[in-house]
Structures are given as structure tokens and as C-alpha cells.
Amino acid sequence: MSEERPHDMGGMSGFGPVIAEANEPVFHDRWEQRVFAMVLAMAAWRKWTLDASRFNRESLPADMYKALSYYQIWLAALVTQMLDAKLINPQELETGQADGPPATPPLTADRVRGALSRGGPSSRDTGRKPAFAIGQKVCARRFGETLEMRLPEYARGRTGVIEQFHGNHVYPDTNAFDLGENPQPLYGVRFAATDLWWGKQADPRHSVRLDLWEDYLEPA
Amino acid sequence: MAHDDPEPDLTALHLGQRVDQLETLLVDKGLVDRAALDAIVDVYENEVGPRNGAKVVARAWTDPAYKQRLLADGPAAIAELGFAGRQSEHLVVVENGPKVHNLIVCTLCSCYPWALLGLPPVWYKSAPYRSRAVIDPRGVLADFGTVLDEDVEIRVWDSSAEIRYLVLPERPAETAGLSEDQLADLVSRDAMIGVAKASNP
The missing domain is CATH 1.10.472 (Cyclin A; domain 1)
Incomplete structure (x- = not known):
């Protein structure tokens, strides 16, 4: 687990099995x-x-x-x-x-x-057109100049395919720091397990979808 | 924690007292209304929970036109049943089939479709689930006693933005005569996250 991003745990090992509590209350205390x-x-x-x-x-x-x-x-x-x-x-x-x-x-x-x-929708009707097309191959950015705070480490540098365009959504990397909403295109991107993992986890029957903002992506 | 750290020691035993003190402070300062806090708790303890999602699933199982609307525009379709709101503003419903199984996770935090499932269980927010769901979904399903046929494709949805996902499970066989209410009884929270299938009657 990255010391800078302790929450970014997708794909990490060593946490043991998932243990569900029977008849779990909504709050424990x-x-x-x-x-x-x-x-x-x-x-x-x-x-x-x-x-x-x-x-x-x-x-x-x-x-x-x-x-x-x-x-x-x-x-x-x-x-x-x-x-x-x-x-x-x-x-x-x-x-x-x-x-x-x-x-x-x-x-x-x-x-x-x-x-x-x-609720509080995060979509904004700005009319901005998406730069990427459905079906287009894209590459998630590696660690770069900005945080890309909602881009999990396991997908960085990996190639995926644009599957959905969700419209323009508030950009967390500025909105979290009072730098404005700066809405931009948000995409559903499919990553094949064979492009994310190694060994037996690179299972051709398995894929992962992430919702990623345009600035998190580059043409592949 | 360093001794000069100004943050309170949150691991202290007296967490309950500390939280009570903070609540009293916020009430005294007029920052929160105590009755509003009670109302928020009441909503998520008593009004908003997985029964909402189960009703949506049961309707989709019995009304093909509703199912099409649900898959095409989740927020509008759940609003038809009176469900909407926080953490489900951008809802996408994904459908299981004989050869496709969907699984929902939030590896970065705990994003979850509150308006349909209520607040997430502890395991959904835990490191074991968040770490493994994306790399070893079959292993995670096995932790829940759920086994899929070898040739079933698994699609894992990692809720990294504000889109929230709900799994539409497969309708169990031999449920033709059941009412919508009876069908909803077969739809568990876990089936709508994708770690289980809908129950047999």
C-alpha cells in the first residue's frame, strides 16, 4: 500500500478474506x-x-x-x-x-x-464535447504533474477502451481544493483483466470498469 | 501520535464521550440542529435501505418496459417508485445474465447507491473487499459462498467517480406465480452488490 495513498488499495494482497457480519446493524454504536x-x-x-x-x-x-x-x-x-x-x-x-x-x-x-x-448531482450541462469516442482505446495516465486523485494506482499506465460517456462532471482535482468545479467529460472505461494483472489473475473472463475524467486519459 | 499533535486522540476509549462533547459544542454554537441529526439517523436506520433496491429489482423482473427504462436511465426509473437522492443521483443499473455477472466495489473509499441500498455494510468498506474485488472477484465471491459457472464473464465496476451502480440479479427459476412483494423478498442487499445471487423461493 502506498504510504501517500493508503486508501488506494485496489489489487493489493495480504488483507485476508472478506468477513461479513450476520444481521449487521446500520450503525454499531x-x-x-x-x-x-x-x-x-x-x-x-x-x-x-x-x-x-x-x-x-x-x-x-x-x-x-x-x-x-x-x-x-x-x-x-x-x-x-x-x-x-x-x-x-x-x-x-x-x-x-x-x-x-x-x-x-x-x-x-x-x-x-x-x-x-x-441529493447533489455532480453533472454539469456545459455542452463541452468529449474528446474520446465510444470504442476508442485510451491509456490511463501514470503519476504525473497533478494528483488524478480518483485514478486508482492499479489502472495507471494501463490501456482500456471507452465504453460510456457520462456527460460533463465536476472535476475532483480542482473541486477538492476550492479551485472551481471545472466540469469535464467523464467516461466509463473498460480494462481487461489481462491488461491489469499477471499470472492467474490475468483472467480473460474478467474485466474492470472505472469512471475516469478526460484529464486522466491519453489516446493509446 | 506525537504528543504535540493538536488533533484529538481518536483511538481513545472515550470516543462516545468525545463525540457527545463535539455534538453539544456544535449545537451550542448553532452549527447543527440536534433534531436534524436525529432525522438524518432516522432516515438511514428506518426509511432508506435495501428494501428500496429490492422493489426496483422486483418491478424490473415483472415489467419488461420498466426494466428497459431502468437500464436506460436509472435515476428516472427509480424516481418512478419514489426513490431518489443522495449517492444515487447518477445511477447505472447493470444486468446479470446466464453468462455475465456484475460486481460493485469502490476501491478508493466506499461509494455505494445509498438511495437504494442504504449505508454500506462494514465488509464493503473494508480493505479485504476493496483490495481483492478488482483482482480476484471469483475469490471474493467464494468468501460469500457464491460459485459461478466456469464460462461466466465477470464485470467489476469500481465506482471511482459519482456514478453509482446497482446489480440487477437474474430472476430465480420457478418464480412465475409470485407477486412483486414476494419477489422483492428474494432480493438481498448482497445480490444487488453482486456478491450473491437472488435467493430461490
Whole structure:
């Protein structure tokens, strides 16, 4: 696992079997419920984007990312984002005592269901035409000048085929850093297992699809 | 963690107390409405879950025209049944067949079609599943006791952007007389992720 990208684990070995819990509850503890709900409710302030939240969770130190549970990671990123956005200050976090007059929460109980059922689409009708055609061979970029934050390591430098054009979507590599949405073409790209893996995993009966932005791709 | 690290020690035993303190702080500061937090939890504990997806699958099994609409435009088709929203805004439904099996994963995080399946189970978010689904899908299916014929093609969908996927499982044999509700009972969350098949009646 890359120390810089501990979350980027597709194709890694050594984690053991998948173990499903029978009759698993939606949340395992009350604090998980509260963290989940706080993350969604605080997003209503629109001080950060979903891409920024993912980036914050995924840029925790690798040893921390591996040691923490899922909702602990959400909590750590939420605290960092609230501090960075100056919605809370370190002293308040330490003492639990609010410093200053109260604000008005943007998300009230009566608006929760409407907000959740509306969601937040990431497509943008910009009219930009896709540079790649359905059926065209493309190569996913190797580590380059930018992060390509949603391009898994296992696909980098690999050749695939454009299978779908999803329209123009918000570009996470700028949207995560307050550099704008910069929507661009998003494609469904099929990679044959024989082009991704070696040995018995290079199974001709198996393929992987990824959704990749135009800047993640080059003509093959 | 370094002693001078300003971040709270999240691995501490008193996580529950720490989270309560944070919630109280956010409520006192007027940053969140406590009733809104309760409502969010209620939605995902009691209203939005795999039963939604199962209803969509059962409708697709019984109404060929609906199935065509579902495969062509997922968000519009689920909206017909009153399902829509967060983490399913860009839904693509992929259909299993005798020679094709689909499997959904998010190797980078935990992307999942919330509006149809609710929140993902722990195993879906875990390193074993995220690491292996793309390289050894047959091995992962075996962990769930699911065995495919040798000649079945597996398509793994790694949800790397905001497109969310749902597997339309094959309708089990000998279900001709069942109602939509009875059919929905055969459709598990795991079948709609692709780690299982729909159950036999």
C-alpha cells in the first residue's frame, strides 16, 4: 500500500478474506450515528465540497488511516475541516465550551428529507464535447504533474477502451481544493483483466470498469 | 501520535464521550440542529435501505418496459417508485445474465447507491473487499459462498467517480406465480452488490 495513498488499495494482497457480519446493524454504536449525521449536517454550511471531504479522509497519515475505523476517519476529517474553515476553534474543541454567539443552522429537521432526496448531482450541462469516442482505446495516465486523485494506482499506465460517456462532471482535482468545479467529460472505461494483472489473475473472463475524467486519459 | 499533535486522540476509549462533547459544542454554537441529526439517523436506520433496491429489482423482473427504462436511465426509473437522492443521483443499473455477472466495489473509499441500498455494510468498506474485488472477484465471491459457472464473464465496476451502480440479479427459476412483494423478498442487499445471487423461493 502506498504510504501517500493508503486508501488506494485496489489489487493489493495480504488483507485476508472478506468477513461479513450476520444481521449487521446500520450503525454499531451511538457515536457512529452521531458522527455520520454531523458530517451530513455540517456539509449544509457549504464551506467545503464532498471532494474535499474525501481528500481530507484520504490524506490522513497512513498509519492513522489504517488504524482508525471508518467513522473515526470521518470524524477526524470533519474536525480538521471545521477547524480549517474556522467554524470552531481549537480551544472550543478542547473544552467543549462555545466561544461567541450562536449561529443559525442551515439544515433544520424539517428540511432533512427533502435535502437527502434531492441529493447533489455532480453533472454539469456545459455542452463541452468529449474528446474520446465510444470504442476508442485510451491509456490511463501514470503519476504525473497533478494528483488524478480518483485514478486508482492499479489502472495507471494501463490501456482500456471507452465504453460510456457520462456527460460533463465536476472535476475532483480542482473541486477538492476550492479551485472551481471545472466540469469535464467523464467516461466509463473498460480494462481487461489481462491488461491489469499477471499470472492467474490475468483472467480473460474478467474485466474492470472505472469512471475516469478526460484529464486522466491519453489516446493509446 | 506525537504528543504535540493538536488533533484529538481518536483511538481513545472515550470516543462516545468525545463525540457527545463535539455534538453539544456544535449545537451550542448553532452549527447543527440536534433534531436534524436525529432525522438524518432516522432516515438511514428506518426509511432508506435495501428494501428500496429490492422493489426496483422486483418491478424490473415483472415489467419488461420498466426494466428497459431502468437500464436506460436509472435515476428516472427509480424516481418512478419514489426513490431518489443522495449517492444515487447518477445511477447505472447493470444486468446479470446466464453468462455475465456484475460486481460493485469502490476501491478508493466506499461509494455505494445509498438511495437504494442504504449505508454500506462494514465488509464493503473494508480493505479485504476493496483490495481483492478488482483482482480476484471469483475469490471474493467464494468468501460469500457464491460459485459461478466456469464460462461466466465477470464485470467489476469500481465506482471511482459519482456514478453509482446497482446489480440487477437474474430472476430465480420457478418464480412465475409470485407477486412483486414476494419477489422483492428474494432480493438481498448482497445480490444487488453482486456478491450473491437472488435467493430461490
